[in-house]
Amino acid sequence: MSDDVGALVAQFASSGPVKHVVIDDFLDSEYAQQLFDDLPDPKAMPKSRDYMFSDKRELSTLDRHSAISIQLHDIFMSPEFADLASKLVGHPVFLDPEYIGGGFHAGSEGSFLDLHVDFNIHPAHEDWLREFNILLYLNPGWEPSWGGELLLTDNPGNPTLAVEPRFNRLVMMECTDTSFHGYKQIAFPAGRSRRSVAAYAYSTVVAGSVTRHTTNWVPQDASLIKTALAKNWNRIVLTKNRFLGSGTLKNRR
Template structure:
């Protein structure tokens, strides 16, 4: 189902590419899934109306960790392969991040989708898991977009710290993108342009470590940053980030509102 041989055969090359990538460590690998599996997953991907939709001035997209309500192929891909010890080992080798942990609760993970006009503005992710408090370290995105073109947009953008430029990755079919998730990994995705009714589909997975990457105990919320042409957001986002930080710090359990997946809730 998963092309482990491709990853393991090229692990040294991929590790060098990941380590040397700019503006922060990342890697793109095509054909991660067996073609027939990728095709099957694409064909049974749920409609946006079946998913939890997030819509505000920061983002407009569907993101849903409740994998149990969707076709079982997604549980199989995630729990048997994207969470497998074999993949965790090779990802640790590629990234240089020892002791990577999968998250069975799929915090901020699962299936993601964006139809015409959907977007995710530039941000860094929340630093830690709301239950385990493990540190978020690595993001894996697996795209399931057949016949995707430049014109359809939705590019993953990895931004330089001064917001002067970005690396753009087209979310084509069966492409995996991984990138380090830390306090400098500013990323988002461009607006989707699909008046034909197509949508940007992906499986999103985060990996964690128990130990802090820099040896310090830290916490930060998901924080947004404006592109240079986004004049209103240049004013709005710093205030929004500050207010949400204050509110979270006042909560005994900062992220207890998070939607988490519980396999025990599934019906036999």
């Protein structure tokens, strides 16, 4: 991690259209390769329960997958990392130690992720407001022809900023009601997936003081059926969760 926290704070404050910072070579190079080699097989990971339109997989077990992954968990849970995130946003935040909705992510062959805004209130904690998405990319030898750049915009109708998902690159992006992000269909080499590790930072709020919403999707050039589903997704999922519970919580198996 960069020692120049002040420079990162300045970078975050001046960035746009979604506030973010990019930290290259975040981990020791040897450890980063060990972490990549230790990633779970995408076929053993459950398909995202929050997205039905392509083969995106999630497994929220970073804290107990292996001795190697626990080392990254310890970094994310360290006071130093929480302090960095807190200085970026300007008030105290903390990371979810169970990585609900996060942990290991894999976009399998041909996958994509439509522009969306993430859920704001933690599924299991009504007083946790999501502040940051923390994304560590693990794609050795990534080439532009593979696609999969992280797209960031505050308005789906406006041009987006593209962040390359390079190996050992950490992106910390704000999570607000207008922090739209996603990635276009990938063309990774056969047998390769778009790999990342995701963690989320929260602040504490008074329960009920913020209107809860689940993931809000804004698909581009979509069919009428998909557009209608996306428009009503928040209502559908919140109703389902009320009776059946959050599916996102089930990705810690």
